[in-house]
Amino acid sequence: MAAKLANPLAGPTRPLGSPEIPQFHLPPSAGSSGAYSPWLYGAATIQFGSKKRKLDERRRVAFRVALAPATKTIDWESAVPIEVMPEALLKAPAVVAPYLPLPAGAMTVKTFTRWAKNLDRWLARTQRLEVPPKPDGKGKAEGSKAEGAESEPQPPEVIGPKRGGVSVELVAILWDLG
Numbered sequence: 001m002a003a004k005l006a007n008p009l010a011g012p013t014r015p016l017g018s019p020e021i022p023q024f025h026l027p028p029s030a031g032s033s034g035a036y037s038p039w040l041y042g043a044a045t046i047q048f049g050s051k052k053r054k055l056d057e058r059r060r061v062a063f064r065v066a067l068a069p070a071t072k073t074i075d076w077e078s079a080v081p082i083e084v085m086p087e088a089l090l091k092a093p094a095v096v097a098p099y100l101p102l103p104a105g106a107m108t109v110k111t112f113t114r115w116a117k118n119l120d121r122w123l124a125r126t127q128r129l130e131v132p133p134k135p136d137g138k139g140k141a142e143g144s145k146a147e148g149a150e151s152e153p154q155p156p157e158v159i160g161p162k163r164g165g166v167s168v169e170l171v172a173i174l175w176d177l178g
Contacts, residue, residue: 021112022172024089032177036099038067038106040074041174042119043086047165048129055159057129060085063119064174071103074115076122086170097177106173116171123166130156 024041043062049055063079105111133154 018107018109018112020109021107022170023175024086024091024172025093025175026084026177027088027090028094028177032095034097034178036093036097036175036177038100038102039064039174039176040067040106040115040171041082041089042076042079042116042123042171043169044119044123045167045169046123046127046161047167048159049162049165050131050159053131053157053159055131059127059129060169061123061127062086064176067103067106067173069101069103072105072111074118076119079122089172089174093175093177095177099175102173112171116168119171120166120168123168124161127161127166128158129160130158132156 025036041062041064043060046059046061048057048059062082062085063076064082065074065076065079105115133156
């Protein structure tokens with residue numbers, strides 16, 4: 001008699017999609033159990049820069065979005081940050097467990113490519129860097145009117161990525177046990 005799975009949608013093996021679509025596993029955390037859930041994972045390097053501020057900073061980011069069986073489009077607005085960068089992902093599972101199904105779009109290169117392009121656009125639109133206000137050289141923030149009077153602290157300046165400053169490193173199916 002076959003053992004019953006805790007989740008009736010889970011299968012004993014990983015769903016196979018196109019070999020052109022990368023699939024990775026998250027390193028399991030202590031006490032991980034259950035079935036592998038599919039996520040869409042995206043990692044990128046973002047470059048922020050301002051000639052005026054003499055600023056050139058790079059930031060690596062990674063996000064994931066849950067993939068439900070009926071998923072047709074990806075809403076990167078619902079993405080959650082994840083600290084695991086591409087080099088820490090596993091090519092093979094560390095724990096044997098059943099897998100939940102992948103949505104059909106996650107198995108076709110055309111749809112998957114559209115999801116990846118949307119990540120690039122979303123990052124360019126949403127990623128920001130806060131920069132401390134630039135002093136005016138007299139010890140007071142710019143715009144201070146009264147001599148010797150304490151000026152109110154200026155809010156930090158917020159800048160977006162440089163033009164062409166989003167470089168997507170990896171978009172992949174990510175399997176998470178939990």
